[in-house]
Amino acid sequence: MAIPTDPTLAGVAAAPPADVAKADVEVALESLSQWQLAWRRFRKHRMAMVGLGFFAFMILVAIFGPIIMPFDPTNIPGTTNPAGYPPSLAHLFGTDTVGRDVFAMVVNGARISVAIGGFSMLIAGFIGVVVGAVAGYFGGWVDNVLMRVVDTFFAIPLLFVILVAAKFFGQGQVISLIVIFGVLSWPLIARLVRAQFLSLREADFVEAARAVGVRDGRITFRHILPNAIGPVIVAMTLIMASNIVLEAFVSYLNFGISANQTSWGNALANAQSALGLGNWWWAFFPGMAIAVTVMSINFVGDGLRDALDPRTRL
């Protein structure tokens, strides 16, 4: 899609010497790198900045929350009220039916939920980039085989596979869930990277690199990939958002994180049974945490889409 017709934007830090020389002449006016330009564009996107701020805050909560406000799901204080206590100053988000503080649940759940979303995104990004790059660069039967695999992933409803994989191989472990979510969500990235490669491998600067005898691997990773990275990063934000939601659903069904740990999905696991008692806060607040986090990630993704597209100008 984004064929860099403008060589000033084609070169990232890792651009080939020929490109850098050319780029230096033309960018001299501003002397900003592509990433600096992208950051300038990103800053103009107000919702993206709000999203980034909130997301950074959530990362802090995920790291420090469990230290400041420890929560042990096996510690059951009990209540005098069968529906649990509604939100109050003592319990900001109320309590569940057995008296556990929902606010502490949300704060502690952030760590596992964000970790699963983030790390599975990295795994998916890595596999997707490698598969897509190999398919797009080599083409032919390699491409054909890899793309049929990708088609297969797209045809099987993801949730079906994830439920089975989480139940049978997850064992309630965070690490295994990260691997499962990562290994199952890369095809989107692979397809994107491949499409970028198909258009970029015919580009003049790749032709030039090939002409001076640069090896395949180096062309792939130093010349083509930096130019294809924009849409990939955007897609990765989408995958992180959707994996946070998927984790929540899988854990809500008790197939995900084991009951003695806390994630946002886990916090929701038995909340449905309390709705009939009038306890809405137990279901509401962990879900809001998911929704707001996912929304902020989506806003960041939207900002990145504009910022990383070399065709958008300031």
Added chain:
Amino acid sequence: MTQYIVRRVIQAIPVLFLISVVSFLLMLSAPGGPANQFNQNPHISAAQINKWLQDWCLVQNPTPLDTVREYLGWLGVWNCSGGSFLSVHGLPNFLPAFLGGGTNGILHGDFGYSIETGQPVLGMIYQRLPTTIILMGTAFVLWATIAIIAGVIAAVRRYSFFDQSVTFVSYVLYSLPTFWLGLILIFIFGEALRWFPVQGMVNVRTSAAPFATQAYWQSFFADPIPNIVDIASHLVLPVVTLIAVSIAGDSRFVRSAMLDSLHQDYVRTARAKGIRERQVIIRHAFRNALLPILTNLALEIAFLFSGAIVTETVFSLPGMGRLYYDGVENSDYFLLMGILLIGSVLVVLMNLLADIAYAFADPRIRYD
């Protein structure tokens, strides 16, 4: 054209094959495995177990070669009871039974037995099908209609208040976890306001029999109107839950497809000819935007399947998604393999149909 269709069909074959491998491996590499699960079920007699184990080439601790044999037997290429690729008639086993092939395996419509209930998998799926079809069908029609109307209006009145509200609402809805939206709707409209029932497909107190049984259909056709009202009231919340999240993404897709189309030369020509704006939008712009929109909708059928699991579990609807959930809970391998396979094959076929329809509708598509 014919060449294109043949090419797409040929491309679909390895995908179908890979789907069967994935469904099979996912289940058989799972801890326990079907052979052990059968043994643990007290409802099934030893004789039955032995017959199934033999019919399906299942062994307790399979070697890699056994696993390949299990897969081929499950597929129907290998004749398990005969122990060869040939059927009892001496012909290749994968042929249909009436051509002298075998009778075992999914190629012959034999999806095996539920480990939990001992019933044929296909029959169990068949019984749950009406719920899922009604749920997904209603959702799909409403979803496509609303997304298209909202997207088209938003594109025509770009940057208007309506457009901005659609964009904003899309962002919010798009970020909501489907199941959580279901919980919130259950609380507001089911528990607090008591407008709609929150569980099941029919009212268990007033209906003659459980949904989709033969007795139910008899009473249904004897007096359809109250039964339809009953089902409809049970479907309101699940359908809203199922479509809210998907509509968000799609209305944005429709909007951008429509914006593309509105900037084309033929739209300008139509306006220049003095055609009324309404006609320009519907006849010229929308009809050309329709193609990518329809393809996109077809691609989302897979998501609708995933969404069906979510809504059916949250609202306890007796559909395929709920059956799948129960299957995961009970490690009911053959049931899971069957649903996974049927669901994925349906998605492949839908996408294939959409591609072919697209090629027919859009004369610009030519392929090499």
